[in-house]
Amino acid sequence: MEDDVIEELMTIDVELQEVQDQIKRLLDRQEKLYERQSELKSLLDECKTSESPSGVPVAVENWSGQFEWDSRADDVRFNIFGIPTYRANQREIINAVMSGRDVLVIMAAGGGKSLCYQLPALLGDGVALVVSPLLSLIQDQVMGLTAFGIPAYMLTSTTSKDNEKFVYKALEKGEGELKILYVTPEKVSKSKRFMSKLEKCYNAGRLSLISIDEAHCCSQWGHDFRPDYKNLGILKTQFPNVPIIALTATAIKKVQTDLIEMLHIAKCVKFVSSVNRPNLFYMVREKSSVGKVVIDEIAEFIQGSYPNNESGIVYCFSRKECEQVAHELRQRGISADYYHADMDVNAREKVHMRWSNNKLQVIVGTVAFGMGINKPDVRFVIHHSLSKSMETYYQESGRAGRDGLPSECLLYFRPGDVPRQSSMVFYENSGLQNLYDIVRYCQSKRECRRSSFFRHFAESTRDCNGMCDNCAYGRDLKEVDVARHAKAMISILQEVQGNEQRATMLQLMEKVKVKHKELASELKKEESEQLIVQLLLDRVLKEEFQHTAYTTNAYVTIGLLWKQVHTGKKTVKLEICSGIKGNTGNKKATKHTVSLSGLELKLDELRRELSSIHGGIFPHSVLSTQQISMLSSQKPSSRDQLESIIGKLKTEKYGDRILDKIQNYVDLGQPDGGLLNEVDQPENRPNKRLKRQKAPVLIESSEDEE
Numbered sequence: 001m002e003d004d005v006i007e008e009l010m011t012i013d014v015e016l017q018e019v020q021d022q023i024k025r026l027l028d029r030q031e032k033l034y035e036r037q038s039e040l041k042s043l044l045d046e047c048k049t050s051e052s053p054s055g056v057p058v059a060v061e062n063w064s065g066q067f068e069w070d071s072r073a074d075d076v077r078f079n080i081f082g083i084p085t086y087r088a089n090q091r092e093i094i095n096a097v098m099s100g101r102d103v104l105v106i107m108a109a110g111g112g113k114s115l116c117y118q119l120p121a122l123l124g125d126g127v128a129l130v131v132s133p134l135l136s137l138i139q140d141q142v143m144g145l146t147a148f149g150i151p152a153y154m155l156t157s158t159t160s161k162d163n164e165k166f167v168y169k170a171l172e173k174g175e176g177e178l179k180i181l182y183v184t185p186e187k188v189s190k191s192k193r194f195m196s197k198l199e200k201c202y203n204a205g206r207l208s209l210i211s212i213d214e215a216h217c218c219s220q221w222g223h224d225f226r227p228d229y230k231n232l233g234i235l236k237t238q239f240p241n242v243p244i245i246a247l248t249a250t251a252i253k254k255v256q257t258d259l260i261e262m263l264h265i266a267k268c269v270k271f272v273s274s275v276n277r278p279n280l281f282y283m284v285r286e287k288s289s290v291g292k293v294v295i296d297e298i299a300e301f302i303q304g305s306y307p308n309n310e311s312g313i314v315y316c317f318s319r320k321e322c323e324q325v326a327h328e329l330r331q332r333g334i335s336a337d338y339y340h341a342d343m344d345v346n347a348r349e350k351v352h353m354r355w356s357n358n359k360l361q362v363i364v365g366t367v368a369f370g371m372g373i374n375k376p377d378v379r380f381v382i383h384h385s386l387s388k389s390m391e392t393y394y395q396e397s398g399r400a401g402r403d404g405l406p407s408e409c410l411l412y413f414r415p416g417d418v419p420r421q422s423s424m425v426f427y428e429n430s431g432l433q434n435l436y437d438i439v440r441y442c443q444s445k446r447e448c449r450r451s452s453f454f455r456h457f458a459e460s461t462r463d464c465n466g467m468c469d470n471c472a473y474g475r476d477l478k479e480v481d482v483a484r485h486a487k488a489m490i491s492i493l494q495e496v497q498g499n500e501q502r503a504t505m506l507q508l509m510e511k512v513k514v515k516h517k518e519l520a521s522e523l524k525k526e527e528s529e530q531l532i533v534q535l536l537l538d539r540v541l542k543e544e545f546q547h548t549a550y551t552t553n554a555y556v557t558i559g560l561l562w563k564q565v566h567t568g569k570k571t572v573k574l575e576i577c578s579g580i581k582g583n584t585g586n587k588k589a590t591k592h593t594v595s596l597s598g599l600e601l602k603l604d605e606l607r608r609e610l611s612s613i614h615g616g617i618f619p620h621s622v623l624s625t626q627q628i629s630m631l632s633s634q635k636p637s638s639r640d641q642l643e644s645i646i647g648k649l650k651t652e653k654y655g656d657r658i659l660d661k662i663q664n665y666v667d668l669g670q671p672d673g674g675l676l677n678e679v680d681q682p683e684n685r686p687n688k689r690l691k692r693q694k695a696p697v698l699i700e701s702s703e704d705e706e
């Protein structure tokens with residue numbers, strides 16, 4: 001009798017949980033609808049209040065329409081920034097800012113947010129202020145803009161006295177040429193001197209725009225909360241007539257509401273772009289429990305797919321692991337170095353610079369290597385261990401392919417990594433829930449990886465175009481009934497808990513091996529681990545944590561739904577992959593890596609050379625990978641033709657060298673793709689490798705590189 005009652009209670013608990021999940025989904029939907037409703041209502045109000053004297057309402061805001069600055073904007077976009085066409089929402093955002101509206105931009109990493117404030121800054125009269133959270137980001141941006149001939153400055157701890165004087169004079173008296181001024185949030189909240197100069201600039205009508213980049217730093221719900229961002233509300237209060245544009249790649253709703261409130265931009269026009277990154281190929285691979293095997297695979301992946309020093313990032317769990325992985329990659333001939341929070345700032349910056357200048361192929365980093373990354377041509381991001389949530393994985397993997405070209409995101413997953421992460425995140429708000437979401441993503445062998453992101457960010461699904469492993473390759477999957485194994489685990493845990501003891505994941509597996517030899521032999525070690533993790537996700541088991549003086553241990557205990565399994569009401573099946581079928585016929589097979597062809601490689605060399613000659617410019621600022629690809633296919637032979645591809649400014653600066661390079665290449669009669677063929681021929685590979693073997697020496701003696 002008592003058993004029946006307990007059992008029904010359990011079932012009700014499960015159903016209640018399901019109902020709660022549904023309610024949550026409906027509430028999210030309701031919130032979205034309310035939001036859209038209020039957007040439409042305020043739009044309607046605006047139409048009514050702006051009715052013309054004749055009583056005819058003026059058109060609803062149409063940011064894609066024509067504006068008086070159109071041709072000037074096109075000219076600056078192409079001839080200064082060298083950007084051939086706008087990406088989604090860029091033009092509309094620029095038009096809204098230029099119309100004097102406050103604007104909130106939610107756009108995926110690499111979507112092109114910078115142009116949305118840099119272009120209006122150049123079109124407007126006076127100075128645009130940009131608040132950005134990191135010195136390295138600011139330095140990169142100022143460097144890039146200066147290379148375009150744009151008068152951009154910064155006020156930071158590294159600014160020279162002369163530059164500071166120049167900036168203050170420009171703010172106060174309008175002397176000297178200053179169009180874009182970058183500061184950290186601390187400048188706004190802590191420097192009275194700066195704020196008083198800014199006030200003078202405003203009073204003289206010379207403050208044209210305020211831009212808050214990485215605006216999610218305002219919110220505690222965001223992943224990079226910065227207390228000083230909280231004080232930025234003062235900007236709207238003190239300079240009410242200046243439009244504010246806040247930009248972030250974070251799609252979480254709470255963050256958006258927070259920052260609208262904090263920045264006092266309730267009436268802002270909001271532009272939300274999709275979280276989709278169509279150029280990224282997502283894949284998850286099983287991670288061997290033998291460390292060296294994992295590194296071998298990673299090295300093989302990099303050397304096989306990226307033999308021309310294409311940039312990449314490898315993310316690791318701990319600082320020690322970063323150092324180890326970097327060392328082992330170097331031993332395998334890959335130019336790699338590590339980056340983590342224990343290094344002093346100079347050492348970190350040096351590694352970052354070598355990587356940005358394409359002198360180092362791979363940075364092996366902890367999550368500390370994050371927001372400051374501005375490199376557009378990162379071709380691959382590899383996770384040596386899983387991230388702590390879908391959100392962080394999206395952000396970290398999203399550092400690949402910011403230039404829009406095909407790039408790869410590879411995650412190595414093994415269930416044994418779960419307790420390592422869970423003992424770090426369990427004290428965070430929803431930490432375990434978030435971790436289990438990404439674990440589900442990793443365990444899934446059928447669902448489109450992109451769909452998981454859409455679901456996570458509550459966005460409607462879009463076509464993946466075969467750009468994830470699950471869509472691109474069919475797997476041979478077999479389902480194995482593992483109820484007996486699960487039951488064995490439950491009874492062992494009952495016994496352990498009955499003795500007031502606990503067991504870790506490994507200890508549990510050991511005990512199964514001892515007590516149920518025949519069962520244990522049916523599953524491989526990795527499969528048993530996979531089963532435990534699946535039982536954790538299904539709440540049949542749960543994790544508990546215990547602190548010691550040095551660490552936090554994660555234990556596996558019996559969860560809410562153990563009885564369902566124990567009584568056979570719930571089946572337990574394990575999906576085991578026995579191979580990959582290859583490209584499935586019905587899915588679109590898309591090429592998901594960029595390999596540089598003959599002329600492209602030459603131009604890549606040239607941009608590196610030019611960047612080191614000109615100093616203080618990154619190779620990608622000289623020519624973007626996209627521009628290299630256009631030059632290589634169109635092979636311009638005159639300055640006019642060249643200008644129509646890369647714009648006036650770059651043609652003036654580098655035109656002769658580029659045209660020479662192309663002419664030489666054509667004169668030699670090399671068919672396009674000549675070098676690529678050479679690289680691809682197996683007999684040529686060893687040569688290539690041989691050359692790469694020298695890389696470690698290069699890294700160790702890198703003193704003179706900067």
Ligand SMILES: Nc1ncnc2c1ncn2[C@@H]1O[C@H](COP(=O)(O)OP(=O)(O)OP(=O)(O)O)[C@@H](O)[C@H]1O
Nearest residue numbers: 085086087109110111112113114115249376402403
């Ligand atoms: N319309 C465009 N066409 C081609 N390339 C573009 C366009 N707009 C921007 N880019 C390029 O895309 C890359 C990423 O742009 P940007 O740095 O502005 O991204 P972001 O949205 O600020 O990303 P993050 O969130 O990572 O800071 C840059 O190299 C930029 O030059």
Ligand SMILES: [Mg+2]
Nearest residue numbers: 113114213214
């Ligand atoms: Mg940006």
